[in-house]
Amino acid sequence: MKVKKMLQQDRWLVPFLKQQKTGLFWSIILSFMTIFAAAGLMFISGYLISRAAQRPDNILLIYVPIVLTRGFGIARPIFRYAQRLVSHNWVLRFVSKSRQRLYDSVASSASKIRGQLQTGEVLSLLADDLDRLQNLYLRTIFPLGAGILLYLFVAIGFGVVNWLFMLWWFVMLAVIMIIVPLLSLLANRSRVHRQKQLQAQLYTDATDAILGLQDWISSGRQRDLVTYQGRVMADLAATKNNSMHFGWWRDFLIQMLSLILVITTLFWAGAQFSNNHIAINFIAAFTLAVFPLVDSFLGVNQGVSESSFYEDSIKRLNALPENTIKATPHLDVTDETVALKNVTFKYDDKTIIRQLNLTVVPGQKIALLGRSGSGKTTLLKLITGDILPVSGQVTIGGHDVSALQQQLSQLVAVLDQQAYLFDTSILNNVRMGNLSATDEQIKIAIQQAGLQPLIDRLPGGYNTSMQEAGTRFSGGERQRFALARILLQDAPIVILDEPTVSLDPKTEHEVLQQIFTVLADRTIIWVTHHLTGIWAVDQVYFLEKGQFTLSGTPTDLAKNATHFQQLLAMDDLG
Structure with missing residues (x-):
């Protein structure tokens, strides 16, 4: 409910998403196609290797898998390149307009903002928060959108072959892509909030130290200044280190869950296709196809887990006053009274x-x-x-x-x-x-x-x-x-x-x-x-x-x- 209310009142993200929904759609589709091409490459490669190992009498029996392997091999970098062009162009548009809007907001309400925010806090907004929102798109929204499509596609794909195994995949993907990220988000929220506070404090302390450097020197307290700044930086480093350790254990858990998926897929494919001389080649195909999916799972998980960073940035940007300079007709002022x-x-x-x-x-x-x-x-x-x-x-x-x-x-x-x-x-x-x-x-x-x-x-x-x-x-x-x-x-x-x-x-x-x-x-x-x-x-x-x-x-x-x-x-x- 809290997130929903924040998005309903948002003036920075939601309006841009509505205006640029076409670019968002194609970024997500191209992300999905990149993963699909990578999975398709591994699937066909697994089938081709397995089929070639049976030493077919005629090369034409493996000609189609060879062509498909080349096709998916070429398609993957093409989709990846196109996705990067579209997504980064989309994000650069957002960053450009957001920076202009932020400068306009600060300029039009300079006296009000100067009374509410310290110089370091304004620098933190300009240098940190907009970059965070840039990563929100690249590391959360795009991977999450592609992950949802992938989630549905994989579940349906396995459902066509075996609906019981589809349920297993459905549950495991729900754990990997929904439950673990949400638990990670909740568990890491306080750490992220602390990190944001310390980073903002560094900006504020640094500007105070620079503007008041002469007073520190005059009072002979240079060592106190360095000690204090070092303490804040040490706290920030410790907080980041804890977050990194948490991320390692989270990724290790995802890898273990992915390993379980690989092993269960291997056994399922063996039971499903081992009785057919031709179908047995799908054992390697299905098993190898899991590996490209793991990378996308990790990307979704990391993006959702980092959303606490974005939440605070969105709040701070929305707390800024609206641009008070509105487009008005030029008025003829004659006496300047x-x-x-x-x-x-x-x-x-x-x-x-x-x-x-x-x-x-x-x-x-x-x-x-x-x-x-x-x-x-x-x-x-x-x-x-x-x-x-x-x-x-x-x-x-x-x-x-x-x-x-x-x-x-x-x-x-x-x-x-x-x-x-x-x-x-x-x-x-x-x-x-x-x-x-x-x-x-x-x-x-x-x-x-x-x-x-x-x-x-x-x-x-x-x-x-x-x-x-x-x-x-x-x-x-x-x-x-x-x-x-x-x-x-x-x-x-x-x-x-x-x-x-x-x-x-x-x-x-x-x-x-x-x-x-x-x-x-x-x-x-x-x-x-x-x-x-x-x-x-x-x-x-x-x-x-x-x-x-x-x-x-x-x-x-x-x-x-x-x-x-x-x-x-x-x-x-x-």
């Missing part, structure tokens, strides 16, 4: 934004101040469409932001605390703001961001590699490169999410001055904790518990608002 009307937003049962109203006209500069947890970041996410309000409306140019998802990057640009810079050239990094921009346009944006003196000092100039996360440059330089991206993006609305929080006061002042100078003609919504550069904005809003408690121009607030005066004194800006 940002408006929040009676907006309320909640995380679970906690209200973060409460009945908020805000209007920002084109070209206006506003600053949002407030303590941590007051709702500033949530307010920005509402404007960028990363989250949607519980009630009320967020609009740009009179259009709801949910209807502008596909063109929102043309309207809103975001400069946050630490823009990510890639391990590629300066030109390529800045080009992220506008992929169709020319090199000349990129250079102009870099000059406007105040970076030309820096570029002139670099031996590689604009082609200098920025290294991973832009570590070649200082924090202020990295923020200026991010500003160049914003300039190149040319969006009329710019959101500044504490872009200078990690900079020293002098660099902070210089970067903010550069930002407000080059973005003078744009709308700016700026979240900040202190008041460096506050005189550059037109309006200041104080947010507390999801509502505005104080607002006004910097000049008016400096004269009349005690709280604002206290902040000015703390920042030594008065």
Whole structure:
């Protein structure tokens, strides 16, 4: 019932199976034909060897088995090759579409996913879970489908000759292909679950260790880091080793059951055909035909036993939010006015934004101040469409932001605390703001961001590699490169999410001055904790518990608002 409910709610496997059922059908049929050709080859070869050993008077008496042996010998690799082409093409289609869908889901709900999952867990989804589902098809669904067909074919084939022996085969195949796999699945489930947990933990721990490596080194705890990572890897190795031992014993049991089938088939064929000079050749034929079937039995058993891996991967993928970017018509936005009307937003049962109203006209500069947890970041996410309000409306140019998802990057640009810079050239990094921009346009944006003196000092100039996360440059330089991206993006609305929080006061002042100078003609919504550069904005809003408690121009607030005066004194800006 649990599996049935999971499949009914599945958004990753079942829809693709329905869309690509023709390819699935032919993959299973070709798998069956491969096994059938292998069994047919052994059957005819056994008959031919036995018949040839009787030294027939005329070669024509064994001519047909010779031709059939060649035919099955050629057919087996042909069917095998065709099956691999069809099945791998089918699986590659699935993997390609699934990866694209996963990237779209992560990209469209980045802020939500970032709040729910650690970086290592996202890497585990991308690198591990989709590969698991690829193996689900290749090692479980295809072999299982072919195995069921084989199960029916063999049972019917023996039933034509002897229905009592058909019942024996029916029971033995049920044990080998149904009972043993199910028992194996149940017995190994906890081990598989533990292995998945440890693998996911390795991803998470590895990313934490890399991102926090400097802190480990600064605290002198490198040995503790290595010891801890080694302990997790040892646990994973032990769990995998236990699973391998379990698999060996399971396969040994299948081999023993298959041996019983071979022996009973040999005795049955001897009793069935020994009284006929011609039919006696079927003793070797039936016995040898069992051996190719054993390989398929093992494949089915292994595939079903591994389904616990897939179950957890399916759950994690289905737990991801749907792609929130829907195909919508391009809307004509004329005045770029940002408006929040009676907006309320909640995380679970906690209200973060409460009945908020805000209007920002084109070209206006506003600053949002407030303590941590007051709702500033949530307010920005509402404007960028990363989250949607519980009630009320967020609009740009009179259009709801949910209807502008596909063109929102043309309207809103975001400069946050630490823009990510890639391990590629300066030109390529800045080009992220506008992929169709020319090199000349990129250079102009870099000059406007105040970076030309820096570029002139670099031996590689604009082609200098920025290294991973832009570590070649200082924090202020990295923020200026991010500003160049914003300039190149040319969006009329710019959101500044504490872009200078990690900079020293002098660099902070210089970067903010550069930002407000080059973005003078744009709308700016700026979240900040202190008041460096506050005189550059037109309006200041104080947010507390999801509502505005104080607002006004910097000049008016400096004269009349005690709280604002206290902040000015703390920042030594008065």
